[in-house]
Amino acid sequence: MKLPCCLPFRVVKKMNRFEKQILLEGFGITAQEKLLHAGVLVVGAGGLGCPVLQYLAAAGVGTLGIADGDTVMISNLNRQVLFGENDVDKNKAATAALQLTGQYRNMHVDVFPEWLNNQNIIPLIEKYDLIIDCTDNFAARYLINDACMLMKKPWIFGAIYRNEGQVALFNPQDDNSVCYRDLNPELPETDTIPDCNQSGVLGVLPGIIGTMMAAEAIKWITGYGQTLQGKILLFNLLNYRWFNAEILPVPGSKKNIPRNRKELLTRDYAVSCSPVPHFSWKEALKRVENNPEKNLFVDVRNADENSLPDNFTCLQIPLPELKSRSSELAHADHLFLFCRSGIRSLEAAKILKKIYPTKNICNIEGGVLHAEAPFNRYYHESQA
Amino acid sequence: MQVNNKIVIRFFGMLIEKTGCENLEFPFVDTTAVLMKNLIQQFPELEKMKFAISINCKINTENQFLKPGDEIALLPPFSGG
Structure with a gap:
């Protein structure tokens, strides 16, 4: 291997799992160390969560949290590639953690085999530098948005519909930042937008969108390249149509965000999404x-x-x-x-x-x- | 695509299914409010749907003035993961 002259050989040799990304101009040891010291919480270890977790673990993120109360179903396996046929009925967070720690030594994985709700989200996200929303429903998405806004935690959003996907990065640490409510101010009723179980999905689509979310995470942590902060990217698998747009602040969009932790504890996001009792x-x-x-x-x-x-x-x-x-x-x-x-x-x-x-x-x-x-x-x- | 005195509209997600097209040239109108009213007349199902409106790649929910050749994208929320 030809080494860049700026890096001592002993450093590169020690980190040879990451040597190909360390070689990149503008990345180097500094970016690698930032990944090593970063803590990232991935909420949902499904179609999007699997590629996000795989690439962040492979890239050398030091601490990964995985939150998911769901169990593996046989119909998940076309896209949730961390799991196999022997994992059916096992908890997704625990199974994903086992797979990743088996692949890579010296990485720390926290497992939360639970659904995120307004009671447990704050103590959970507090521990991490970056939150990645790989959930499949609006109640969870608005909960993550509001909790991250309250706690000033940057978060990456991704979602899919049939053959299309969306990705965005919101950073409440920036005072002028926009949030998910600037894109969609009101919670849609849960059943107005079908999820993968209802509308079907080719496994490669969440693979592509999840990989882009992982790329956003790596770029945000290391400062390498430009992120999608304040923008939304859309991708269509069928015809490779790409589209991205800047999200402008909507006056009053943040008025529905709880003002403090106490207010968040009393907000029922599942009920807000649905007129059905x-x-x-x-x-x-x-x-x-x-x-x-x-x-x-x-x-x-x-x-x-x-x-x-x-x-x-x-x-x-x-x-x-x-x-x-x-x-x-x-x-x-x-x-x-x-x-x-x-x-x-x-x-x-x-x-x-x-x-x-x-x-x-x-x-x-x-x-x-x-x-x-x-x-x-x-x-x-x-x-x- | 000929854009003189037209507005180009791009649909995404469920809106493609509701309108039957990804791209549409629409007669020019001067505001997004009028455009939405005319679009709903042509595609009544849009009235019940939630979506963000992008004008020349800037998403803005307030009523905006338009000019011929503007590109309007209608972006519904996606839920799957």
């Missing part, structure tokens, strides 16, 4: 037990998803069949809909509300993955 498993179970004739659980997941225990009574109608089978629900007054994570059941609730405008139709927050779900092992352990 949300119920916890605990509340719903109480109501169904009191009047099982009129209060009914409805599982809208597909038939091939995990089955429920025999002692749990509910009606199973997959979302695609809901309209044609809605008469099966005619006798009930109060419907408690659930799916895997609460997204499809929200869509189901809206469909049923049109058919039965006078019925009480509710969505169960977090679906079967929620820790309080009656058939969830964590719930049973805590009750024992």
Whole structure:
């Protein structure tokens, strides 16, 4: 290898895992050391999170935090390339951490096998220099935006829709900075924009967008090149259409951001996203037990998803069949809909509300993955 | 693309499905408010949708004056990850 004359050989040799990037003019040992001392929190270890984590670990980021309460599904594997067939049903954050620490020695990985919410986000993001939003829903995105604005933490945003992706970097440390609310001031209702589970995705798209997010992180940490700060980039996989635009501040856009930690703790982002009432498993179970004739659980997941225990009574109608089978629900007054994570059941609730405008139709927050779900092992352990 | 007395509109995400096109030449009007009103007349589904409006690669939600040849991009939020 031909070494740049400015670098002592012993330094390059010691860091030979990174020698190809150290060789880059303007990068060098200084940038590498910045990566080594950086702490980055990746929220969501799914389609975007996997490439972000892989490239940040490979580039030599010293500390990575991985937050995800979800478990691996077989249908994730076309794009979530840190996982394999043997990882199905395992927690994504823990599995990703195991994979990365197996690949690279001397890197520190913190695992948070939980969903981010308004109660746990502040203590979590406080520990990191940069937050990367790889989530798949608006409630989490606005929560991350608001918490990062409050704590003055820079964050990178990425999202995809069918064959297109978006990337942006927001830096609240800059007094004139814009935030996600300058782009989209109001939370869209959850079911108005489908996610990958509903609209489909080629695995390479989150691979490309996630890799661009990782590139933004590396550039922001090291100061190498120009970042997308204050801009949004759009990419279309089908025809390679690229577009980027500067985000200008919107007067009043920040008025909806909680003014302090206390206000954040009282803000329910999931409810803000949805006009459908949300119920916890605990509340719903109480109501169904009191009047099982009129209060009914409805599982809208597909038939091939995990089955429920025999002692749990509910009606199973997959979302695609809901309209044609809605008469099966005619006798009930109060419907408690659930799916895997609460997204499809929200869509189901809206469909049923049109058919039965006078019925009480509710969505169960977090679906079967929620820790309080009656058939969830964590719930049973805590009750024992 | 001929742009005299026209505005070029670029659609993204769900808006491509709702309008059936990625790019559209539209008769010139002098403000974004009038443009949106005319667009909604042609594509009624846009009325229910949320999107940011970019004028010549600057996103600004306030009503803006336009000039012939301006490029307007309509950028809906994406959710997937």
